[in-house]
Amino acid sequence: MQVLSVTPEIFPLVKTGGLADVAGALPLALAGQGVSMRSLVPGYPAVMAAFNKKKPLLAYPDLHGGKAAVYSAETAGLDLFVLDAPHLFDRVGGPYGDATGADWPDNWRRFAALGVVGADLAGGRVAGYAPDIVHAHDWQAAMTLAYMRYGRAPSVPSVMTVHNLAFQGSFPASIFPQLGLPDNAMTLDGVEYYGGVGFLKAGLQAASAITTVSPTYAQEIRTPAFGMGLDGLINLRAGDLHGIVNGIDVEIWNPETDGHVAAAYSAKTLSARAANKRAVEERFNLDHGAGPIFCVVSRLTWQKGMDILIPILDQIVASGGRLAVLGSGDQGLEGALLAAAARHRGRVGVVIGYDEALSHLMQGGCDAILIPSRFEPCGLTQLYGLRYGCVPIVARTGGLADTVIDANEAALSAGVATGFQFAPESGDALLHAVRRALRAYSEPVVWQALQLQGMKADVSWDRSAARYVELYNSLISKQTVDQ
Numbered sequence: 001m002q003v004l005s006v007t008p009e010i011f012p013l014v015k016t017g018g019l020a021d022v023a024g025a026l027p028l029a030l031a032g033q034g035v036s037m038r039s040l041v042p043g044y045p046a047v048m049a050a051f052n053k054k055k056p057l058l059a060y061p062d063l064h065g066g067k068a069a070v071y072s073a074e075t076a077g078l079d080l081f082v083l084d085a086p087h088l089f090d091r092v093g094g095p096y097g098d099a100t101g102a103d104w105p106d107n108w109r110r111f112a113a114l115g116v117v118g119a120d121l122a123g124g125r126v127a128g129y130a131p132d133i134v135h136a137h138d139w140q141a142a143m144t145l146a147y148m149r150y151g152r153a154p155s156v157p158s159v160m161t162v163h164n165l166a167f168q169g170s171f172p173a174s175i176f177p178q179l180g181l182p183d184n185a186m187t188l189d190g191v192e193y194y195g196g197v198g199f200l201k202a203g204l205q206a207a208s209a210i211t212t213v214s215p216t217y218a219q220e221i222r223t224p225a226f227g228m229g230l231d232g233l234i235n236l237r238a239g240d241l242h243g244i245v246n247g248i249d250v251e252i253w254n255p256e257t258d259g260h261v262a263a264a265y266s267a268k269t270l271s272a273r274a275a276n277k278r279a280v281e282e283r284f285n286l287d288h289g290a291g292p293i294f295c296v297v298s299r300l301t302w303q304k305g306m307d308i309l310i311p312i313l314d315q316i317v318a319s320g321g322r323l324a325v326l327g328s329g330d331q332g333l334e335g336a337l338l339a340a341a342a343r344h345r346g347r348v349g350v351v352i353g354y355d356e357a358l359s360h361l362m363q364g365g366c367d368a369i370l371i372p373s374r375f376e377p378c379g380l381t382q383l384y385g386l387r388y389g390c391v392p393i394v395a396r397t398g399g400l401a402d403t404v405i406d407a408n409e410a411a412l413s414a415g416v417a418t419g420f421q422f423a424p425e426s427g428d429a430l431l432h433a434v435r436r437a438l439r440a441y442s443e444p445v446v447w448q449a450l451q452l453q454g455m456k457a458d459v460s461w462d463r464s465a466a467r468y469v470e471l472y473n474s475l476i477s478k479q480t481v482d483q
């Protein structure tokens with residue numbers, strides 16, 4: 001089976017968050033299950049630098065305002081189609097905005113162009129390539145499905161995956177005439193969204209099936225509280241909605257072979273984590289000590305609940321905790337965390353920025369990872385934590401609820417607990433969970449049992465990749481019956 005994945009990010013070439021990890025790991029996992037997935041990605045500078053251009057597979061004299069071409073590339077075990085469109089993607093800054101974080105004003109044009117090309121590939125414009133399924137990730141790839149539906153490949157089945165409903169790609173109605181879609185696309189069951197154009201909305205409407213990245217989030221987005229304005233549409237399509245929990249790349253995230261940690265270790269040699277803890281203390285200027293180090297590796301945003309954590313930092317420190325934070329995002333939150341580090345020298349350390357290697361060291365050396373998200377479609381850092389014996393303390397929401405087993409009395413006595421959950425989303429509830437963790441940490445047998453149970457959890461892609469294969473197969477058979 002051939003699947004075309006359309007994605008705005010892919011690890012290890014370009015990553016701003018968890019979507020990149022999934023887009024990079026899923027093709028490798030599917031290969032083991034007989035599915036060949038090729039990924040269409042924008043030709044950002046980091047992508048263009050990763051391969052040598054040969055003959056283009058497709059050329060566009062004018063794609064949304066400039067010349068563009070599609071190249072085939074193989075890198076890091078991934079089969080790529082790269083959309084080389086310098087006027088859209090050759091820019092200094094991030095994939096979606098400039099160095100100050102401001103969105104590129106022409107994002108609609110950039111990702112509409114990605115959609116046009118995705119739909120052309122779906123429709124067989126490259127000789128010898130005809131995918132059985134198209135799989136689009138988030139709003140940036142969603143227009144692929146709209147362009148397919150309105151002419152370029154109406155009969156190819158498709159999957160729209162929502163990694164985060166908070167990002168929808170909503171634009172004013174004035175862009176519609178430039179999208180090159182027929183007039184009848186600007187309707188309620190097309191691309192129209194609250195009077196404007198909604199890219200994610202268009203994809204949700206056009207997809208044969210919708211998936212999101214955990215069963216609990218799949219239920220949550222059907223409610224007004226989590227649906228972010230799309231719950232009505234999602235409910236209408238509930239029969240085509242699936243929650244498939246993310247896995248992680250267990251080769252890249254493997255404490256036994258990880259080159260980013262000071263000392264590699266396994267479940268049998270957990271005591272070797274001590275060297276990593278030392279290294280974390282050094283990096284974050286934390287006092288050496290016997291107590292636990294809690295960590296945060298996150299975008300610093302409202303979604304991630306950082307404003308729930310910050311007001312209780314003083315109490316966490318007073319209770320004997322130390323804290324190492326790696327993240328970037330909202331400037332107010334960054335400032336508040338830096339202020340906490342200044343107040344609690346040696347107890348709280350903060351690194352503002354994005355540092356993949358340091359994130360590995362933290363999972364390998366910290367005792368617990370705090371994830372107080374307000375909503376979390378799946379979450380990956382708790383999965384890395386499980387694999388590395390860095391016990392997750394998580395809000396009971398979305399994929400966090402689905403992947404961490406709370407250390408309540410029943411779970412502890414059955415030996416199945418892997419972390420701590422808290423609800424509701426409040427400082428008090430989080431502090432209570434941190435205190436439960438501190439108590440557990442003071443009993444080494446209990447703590448080690450939590451670590452070992454987490455390390456045993458199957459966080460690989462095996463089961464979830466099989467679920468995607470099942471879904472792809474069902475869509476292909478349905479298509480055959482319908483025709």
Ligand SMILES: Nc1ncnc2c1ncn2[C@@H]1O[C@H](COP(=O)(O)OP(=O)(O)O[C@H]2O[C@H](CO)[C@@H](O)[C@H](O)[C@H]2O)[C@@H](O)[C@H]1O
Pocket residue numbers: 016017018019021022163164213246297298299326327328353354355356359376377378379380381399
């Ligand atoms: N400062 C930093 N330095 C280094 N690494 C950092 C970092 N900040 C974050 N990361 C890394 O970025 C990734 C974040 O992934 P998450 O799944 O936690 O959230 P995100 O909201 O980006 O993803 C969205 O998509 C994913 C994928 O489906 C869903 O799991 C999630 O719930 C949804 O919100 C992890 O690999 C993490 O280690």
